[in-house]
Amino acid sequence: xxxxxxxxxxxxxxxxxxxxxxxxxxxxxxxxxxxxxxxxxxxxxxxxxxxxxxxxxxxxxxxxxxxxxxxxxxxxxxxxxxxxxxxxxxxxxxxxxxxxxxxxxxxxxxxxxxxxxxxxxxxxxxxxxxxxxxxxxxxxxxxxxxxxxxxxxxxxxxxxxxxxxxxxxxxxxxxxxxxxxxxxxxxxxxxxxxxx
Amino acid sequence: xxxxxxxxxxxxxxxxxxxxxxxxxxxxxxxxxxxxxxxxxxxxxxxxxxxxxxxxxxxxxxxxxxxxxxxxxxxxxxxxxx
Numbered sequence: 071x072x073x074x075x076x077x078x079x080x081x082x083x084x085x086x087x088x089x090x091x092x093x094x095x096x097x098x099x100x101x102x103x104x105x106x107x108x109x110x111x112x113x114x115x116x117x118x119x120x121x122x123x124x125x126x127x128x129x130x131x132x133x134x135x136x137x138x139x140x141x142x143x144x145x146x147x148x149x150x151x152x153x154x155x156x157x158x159x160x161x162x163x164x165x166x167x168x169x170x171x172x173x174x175x176x177x178x179x180x181x182x183x184x185x186x187x188x189x190x191x192x193x194x195x196x197x198x199x200x201x202x203x204x205x206x207x208x209x210x211x212x213x214x215x216x217x218x219x220x221x222x223x224x225x226x227x228x229x230x231x232x233x234x235x236x237x238x239x240x241x242x243x244x245x246x247x248x249x250x251x252x253x254x255x256x257x258x259x260x261x262x263x264x265x266x
Numbered sequence: 267x268x269x270x271x272x273x274x275x276x277x278x279x280x281x282x283x284x285x286x287x288x289x290x291x292x293x294x295x296x297x298x299x300x301x302x303x304x305x306x307x308x309x310x311x312x313x314x315x316x317x318x319x320x321x322x323x324x325x326x327x328x329x330x331x332x333x334x335x336x337x338x339x340x341x342x343x344x345x346x347x348x
Contacts, residue, residue: 187331190321194321
């Protein structure tokens with residue numbers, strides 16, 4: 071790669087990282103291309119050289135998040151522990167991307183369709199990893215007979231409720247670590263619901 | 267580690283591969299009984315069912331999610347007209 075190409079790639083990464091940070095802080099909808107250009111220290115036109123549209127930039131950020139999560143979700147594939155263990159891994163991964171993930175689930179229906187589909191595709195893989203572990207425990211008779219989608223949706227219902235309403239459960243300025251604070255509580259409660 | 271070109275599943279163990287053949291680029295879930303790789307339509311139907319089972323999504327939405335997933339994979343990336 072020559073110097074010019076390297077510089078171009080660095081500029082793209084800089085824009086992407088800046089967009090990711092601003093989306094995580096302020097949300098996708100309130101962040102403008104102007105904001106991103108300014109924070110990244112580039113001209114607005116430069117942003118459009120790398121990303122043809124705002125939608126394309128949003129997709130790139132969501133895609134990057136999903137790739138990073140996918141890499142971590144590999145821990146869930148072939149996991150040998152119990153349901154509490156795999157749900158704990160799920161929370162640990164969300165904790166790493168908590169702010170961006172919160173904005174994603176709050177603003178999902180307003181995001182470009184491709185970005186939504188990318189996110190939903192990832193959720194199916196997670197549901198399946200959890201389900202494989204759950205099935206083993208169902209056979210052992212230690213957890214209740216439940217339907218796969220509802221097990222996952224009930225779990226997300228709990229986790230997403232806390233994430234989306236962070237202002238109700240954490241002091242101002244401490245919402246970024248909400249899941250870390252509530253991890254044990256939510257996990258223990260969910261296990262009480264599903265255990266026999 | 268290889269990932270299946272048709273569904274994206276990571277293939278770690280020998281039994282993850284179609285017919286247990288580690289030279290294959292697709293997984294056992296993407297193989298037909300005779301070992302050949304499923305068609306796009308077969309895969310789209312299967313992936314749609316998977317999305318419905320895992321998240322309870324309505325069929326038309328699940329199909330869109332499935333098509334979006336497949337579009338990213340090497341086996342289907344350059345399909346004409348999709």
